[in-house]
Every structure is written in C-alpha cells, then in structure tokens.
Amino acid sequence: MDNIKLAPLGIRMKDELKAYLRNRAVENHRSLNAEIVVRLEQSRTNELARVGPGTSIN
Incomplete structure (x- = not known):
C-alpha cells in the first residue's frame, strides 16, 4: 500500500473463528x-450496496 499509514488493531476472537x-x-x-x-x-x-448510493453510514 503506497505510503498509507495503517494503525495496528488488536482483536479478540474465538479459537474456532x-x-x-x-x-x-x-x-x-x-x-x-x-x-x-x-x-x-x-x-x-x-x-453500501444495500443502503444505496449517497447514504452516509461511515
């Protein structure tokens, strides 16, 4: 990824997942x-496809 800063994100999930x-x-x-x-x-x-264009869901 061209010079895009990505912040690390720790997540917890079940072992099976x-x-x-x-x-x-x-x-x-x-x-x-x-x-x-x-x-x-x-x-x-x-x-985004479900809610349609122009709808803000951030």
Missing part, C-alpha cells in the same frame, strides 16, 4: 491480517 480465517487465508494465499481486511471490505461494500 481464528482457525477458520487462518485456513481461508492459506487457501487464498493471504496472511491472516489480509484475509480479515478483505472480508471486512467485502462486508462494507455489501452494506
């Missing part, structure tokens, strides 16, 4: 962090 995400990350050739970020971005995109 972490194992699931780690397995998906391996299958997708990503780090665990990258897998989580991709999934969060997909969730945000889906939410």
Whole structure:
C-alpha cells in the first residue's frame, strides 16, 4: 500500500473463528491480517450496496 499509514488493531476472537480465517487465508494465499481486511471490505461494500448510493453510514 503506497505510503498509507495503517494503525495496528488488536482483536479478540474465538479459537474456532481464528482457525477458520487462518485456513481461508492459506487457501487464498493471504496472511491472516489480509484475509480479515478483505472480508471486512467485502462486508462494507455489501452494506453500501444495500443502503444505496449517497447514504452516509461511515
């Protein structure tokens, strides 16, 4: 990412969820962090599509 500052974020999750995400990350050739970020971005995109353009959900 071109000179974008990213703040670290610690999160807690159940071991089962972490194992699931780690397995998906391996299958997708990503780090665990990258897998989580991709999934969060997909969730945000889906939410924005649902509420429609011009709606502020921050």
